[in-house]
Amino acid sequence: MTQRNRPYLITRNLAPENQESPIHFLKPVVIPPRFLYRRNHFPYPEKELPSSELFINGLVNRPLRIPYHYLLQMDPVDLDVTLECAGNKRAHFEPKVFGEQWESGAISRGVWTGVPLRTLLDYAGVSQNAVEIVFTGTDHGKREDMDKEVFFQRSLPLKKALHPDIIIAFQYNGNPIPYKHGWPFRLIVPNWYAMASVKWLQTITVIDHNFQGPFQTTDYVYYPHKENDNGKRPVTTLHVNSTIQQPLDYTQLDTGTHTISGIAWTGEGTINEVSISLDEGKSWHTAKLKNKPSGKYSWKVWSYTWHVQETGEYTILAKAKDSKGRTQPLVPFWNRKGYGYNAVSTIHVKIV
Incomplete structure (x- = not known):
């Protein structure tokens, strides 16, 4: 890719900074830091x-103060992980909802290096009364719904x-974590969903009750109803999902052979099938999964070769399983x- x-990055907000990855133009399966989305x-x-x-x-039993260089001396693990903002694709909801209007680029994939959290908790000696572990970053500010x-x-x-496989990471793609993505921990x-992967991590606190912070009990909660909170539940595991990277939406193409390509990911198991429809869901064709095998937490790259001779407008669907x-x-x-x-x-594409 030339200069x-x-x-x-695609800007959604400047204060605070929220920017999408140009996901439709990224070919590497592991994303360089300069293209990581910022939330x-x-x-x-x-x-x-x-x-x-x-x-x-x-x-x-033993409160710990762990220097950065100490973690580097422990036995590290590498994890190829897909991180997706819980609000990714929010702009597609109908009816519309308030919040950052992410399209499809609030997602990334890379190799994180760190030490298993449970190793550190074992050193500290967790009480038998422990219920939850609270993670505090150094980023802070005022919320609209709070006075402090x-x-x-x-x-x-x-x-x-x-x-x-839950780790305290100190490297991304073999280098120290970029400052804007959580350095040093x-x-x-x-x-x-990536709200759980706390950036600028400084303090880990073991508690004997359910944590009630606003980013736990107000935000990052599914509210199925517009007018009340009935049926609310926490946001946790990634849904099965996919994105068509190429062609772009509302592109004009010539007749002939074209490659439909994209990525698919999930929070349970692994992606084992991506299907393509060229007739608005009436029939489906199996796409080729390109990077088998890959890390169990990474997205899968897929493609489908489309031979088209008839002009006209087409709606293309991609469905992962x-x-x-x-x-x-x-x-x-x-x-x-x-x-x-x-x-x-x-x-949607138009064949001319």
């Missing part, structure tokens, strides 16, 4: 503020936190805050 035709609730922490030490406290400043905090149930929670039997729906689960959009990926 002259290199894509750029922030507050301004970036001051560069002098993030400590190069990690603190573990609360209901532990708050830090970004999220929690995980103890059982989830002890999963061996970032929690990485594979298979969950995972090994747990979950399939993308034709109609998404609408919810008031616009999380977890995963209806079939749809584009």
Whole structure:
């Protein structure tokens, strides 16, 4: 990719900075840092503020202060992980919902290097009364629904936190985590939407109750109804999903042979099938999965060769299915805050 035709991030907001990856133009399966989407609730922490030490406290036998260089000396693990913002594709909901109007680029894939969280918790000695683990980043600011400043905090149930593939990362693609993506430490929670992967992580606190912070109980909650909170439930596991990268929506093409390509991902099992429809869902054709096998937390690249001789307008659909039997729906689960959009990926092309 030459400098002259290199894509750029797509800005959704400047204060705080929220920018999409140019997902339709990214060919590498592992995304370079300059193309990682940026999702922030507050301004970036001051560069002098993030400590190069990690603190573990609360209901532990041995509170810990862990220097950055100490983590580097431990046995690291590498995880190829897809991270997707819970609001990715929010702009596609009908009726529309409020929030950052993400299209399809609030998603990334890369190799994160770090130490399993449970290793550090074992060192600290978690109390038998522990219920949840709270993760606090150094980013902070005022919310519209609160009078005071708050830090970004999220929690995980103890059982989830002890999963061996949840890591405290200190590198991305073999280099220190870029500052705008969480340096020096970032929690990485594979298979969950990326709000769980707390950036600029500084403090890990073990508690004996359910955490009630606003980014846990107000935001990142599915509200199925516009007028009330009946049936609300937390946002957690990634839905099965896909995106058509090429051709672009409303492209004009000549008759002949074209490649329809894209990516597919899931939070349960692995992607084992992507189907393409060229007639608005009346019939389906199997696409080719390109990167088999790949990391169990990574997206799959797929393609389909389309031979077309008849001119006219076409609607192209892509539908992914995972090994747990979950399939993308034709109609998404609408919810008031616009999380977890995963209806079939749809584009329109005109053959001339």
